[in-house]
Amino acid sequence: MIGRIAIGLIVTAPACNVKAQNSRAPLAVAPSAPRPLAVGPRAPISLAEAVFIGLRDNRTVKSAYIARVSEKFDLFVAQTRFRPTALLTASDQATWQGGGGSSSSINPSVSWLAPTGAQFQFGWSRLETRGSGQSTRSELASLTFSQPLLRGGGLAVNAAPIRIAELQERVNRLTLKSTVANTVTSIVTAYRTLLQAQAQLVIAQQSLDRSNVQLETNQALIDAGRMAAAEIIQTKADIADQQVALLQAEQQLDSAQLALLALLAMDLHTNIVAADPIKAEHLSVDVDQAIAIALDNRPDYLSQRLAVEQARQNLIVARNARLWNLSVVGDVQHQTQHGSASVAVNSTTGGGPSTTGAIGLQLSIPLGDYTLQQGEVQATTTLRTAELQLEDLHEQVEAQVRDAVQGVELSWRQVEAARRARDLAAETLAMEQEKLKAGRASNFEVLSFEANLRTADSQALSASIGYLNALTGLDQQLGATLDTWKIDLND
Numbered sequence: 001m002i003g004r005i006a007i008g009l010i011v012t013a014p015a016c017n018v019k020a021q022n023s024r025a026p027l028a029v030a031p032s033a034p035r036p037l038a039v040g041p042r043a044p045i046s047l048a049e050a051v052f053i054g055l056r057d058n059r060t061v062k063s064a065y066i067a068r069v070s071e072k073f074d075l076f077v078a079q080t081r082f083r084p085t086a087l088l089t090a091s092d093q094a095t096w097q098g099g100g101g102s103s104s105s106i107n108p109s110v111s112w113l114a115p116t117g118a119q120f121q122f123g124w125s126r127l128e129t130r131g132s133g134q135s136t137r138s139e140l141a142s143l144t145f146s147q148p149l150l151r152g153g154g155l156a157v158n159a160a161p162i163r164i165a166e167l168q169e170r171v172n173r174l175t176l177k178s179t180v181a182n183t184v185t186s187i188v189t190a191y192r193t194l195l196q197a198q199a200q201l202v203i204a205q206q207s208l209d210r211s212n213v214q215l216e217t218n219q220a221l222i223d224a225g226r227m228a229a230a231e232i233i234q235t236k237a238d239i240a241d242q243q244v245a246l247l248q249a250e251q252q253l254d255s256a257q258l259a260l261l262a263l264l265a266m267d268l269h270t271n272i273v274a275a276d277p278i279k280a281e282h283l284s285v286d287v288d289q290a291i292a293i294a295l296d297n298r299p300d301y302l303s304q305r306l307a308v309e310q311a312r313q314n315l316i317v318a319r320n321a322r323l324w325n326l327s328v329v330g331d332v333q334h335q336t337q338h339g340s341a342s343v344a345v346n347s348t349t350g351g352g353p354s355t356t357g358a359i360g361l362q363l364s365i366p367l368g369d370y371t372l373q374q375g376e377v378q379a380t381t382t383l384r385t386a387e388l389q390l391e392d393l394h395e396q397v398e399a400q401v402r403d404a405v406q407g408v409e410l411s412w413r414q415v416e417a418a419r420r421a422r423d424l425a426a427e428t429l430a431m432e433q434e435k436l437k438a439g440r441a442s443n444f445e446v447l448s449f450e451a452n453l454r455t456a457d458s459q460a461l462s463a464s465i466g467y468l469n470a471l472t473g474l475d476q477q478l479g480a481t482l483d484t485w486k487i488d489l490n491d
Contacts, residue, residue, distance in 0.1 A: 044275035047191050050264060051485055054187040055180065057265040064179040071172040078165030081158075084112040101131020117158045118147040136339040144331040146362075150323040157320040160313045167306045167313070174299040174306075176489060181299070181481035183263070188472050190260040194274040196465045197256040201249040203457045208242040210450060215239060217436065218443060231443040238447050245454075280464040282412050283471065285405050290478055294401045297479030301397050304390045311383035318379035322372045330359035397477075404474040411467040418456070418463040425449070425456040 045053075055061055092104040109123035121144050128137040147153065215235045221227035261268050295301060336353040366372060429449040435441035475481050482489070 042271050042273045044273045047188065047274075047276050050187055050191050050260065050274075051184055053264045053266070054183060055487065058183050058187075058263060059265055061180055061183050064176050068172065068176060071169065075165050075169045078162050081162055082113055082115055084110055086110045095131070101129065103127065103129040113158070115155055115158055116147065117153040118145060120145045134339070136337070138335065138337045140333065140335045142331060142333045145329070147328045149326045149328065151320060151325045153327075154320070156316055160317050164310050164313045167310045171303050171306050173489070174303045177482060178299040180487065180489065181476060181479070184481050184485060184487070185472055185476050187260070187263050189469055190256070190263050191274055191276075192465050192468060194253070194256040194260050194272070195276065195278055196461060197249070197253040198274060199278060199461050200458065201246070201253055203454065203461065204242065204246040204249040207450070207454045207457075208239065208246055210453075211235065211239045211242050214433075214443075214446065214450070217433070221436075221439075226439055227443065234443055234447055238450065278461070278464055278468075280412075280415055280467045283408075285408060285474065287402060287405050290405055290474070291398050291401050293480060294397050294478045295394070297483075298397055298477075299479060301390075301393055301479075304386070304393050308383070308386045308390055311379070311386045315376070315379040315383050318376040322376055324366075325362075325364035327362045328359070329362045330357070332357040401474075401477050404470070404477045408467070408470045408474050411463070411470040415460075415463040415467050418460040422453075422456040422460040425453040429453050 086108065087110075088106075088108045090104075090106045092102070094102045105125065105127045107123065107125040109121065112120045114120070122142070124139070124141045126137070126139045128135070152158070215232070218227060218232045218235050222229050222232060257270075257272055258268055260274075261270055261272060266272070332355070334353060334355045429446070429452070432441050432446045432449045436443065436446050475484050481487075
């Protein structure tokens, strides 16, 4: 089964009108076929099961989900921009100079960046020294702040890194969606290739069977004296050709099995069999609606829109970086000292605390530094380029969707024509065989019409598979593959 395409726009059928079997009948008059690569019992699998196994075990999909762990943590780190951070340092050391002694210190500090660009830092330090019968201890608590008024100030410029990270996260999710959709499309295509190989094997076997029947008919006519004995050579040559075609069909089947097994990350010796029937049904597609759906769902187009927004955020930062650095700065410090010894050091041993503070403006003007202007020029260029790429991609999406829709319609016409040709070829061959029995047709004519039927069978099969693949391709062009299969990224 195949799901629904393009949110009700298209309903995809599993595919074609030729029943797929994994028949491997022995050759009638030929050496035994080579041993197939697949061993063990047949393992029938539906298309839905193949997609499920692929999403569970495909290594490309697994790698994409592993990468998401790092990508999501990058977003988490960016979102902690306005969270306080702390640092703790401590030391303890001993000295032997001048009679020896020891000292220890501890220095915790906390920093915080506010959404306005203001930076606050609180620090506290404690230093204790011991030696020569003396012990001193000092403590210092300080609070400093700086609020930029021009460069680095304002909500927009300070929130830009978080906004850029959030946009990148959306791009990463779209990349994951594209990876999964491409994998699903590859699995569906490989599954239908296996279906086609199985059906082609059936066609080759049926053709060989008909040639064997024709050989018996010829022998009967020769025995009855109604056909020259030399004409049977044509039929034997045709049988030899069909034996070669059957061996080629075997090889194509093995190759198709290996390709699908590799995508599903299954044991390459599994005798996997595509169990879904091949059924193609006509589906109408509205071009304008398809284009609108593609513009709303295509991961590449949506990613480019996000890239434009990221470029705008980078331009905000680059323009702000060219401003003068004018800030309101201030600090407050509180210090205490304590001391003890066998002999008093001075009258203020164990002195009291002291507090100091300051506030003011700080101005920094860059002169002759063109790197700041260079950053703005580069950001402006990047933005303009991204906008042009978005416009170009918009046209590409429309052109690709129109081409895909036309391809679907043309593929359906080929299906109809191939089916009519196949039916007519079968009817013609049946009539010629009856004529041959009545002596009103030559063996060469029957063999020619037999070849026509083989060609018509193969064309009908290829047309049906091609139509279904065209629908799958259109689904991918619309960016609706995951919706079709009702797949949740579960990210």
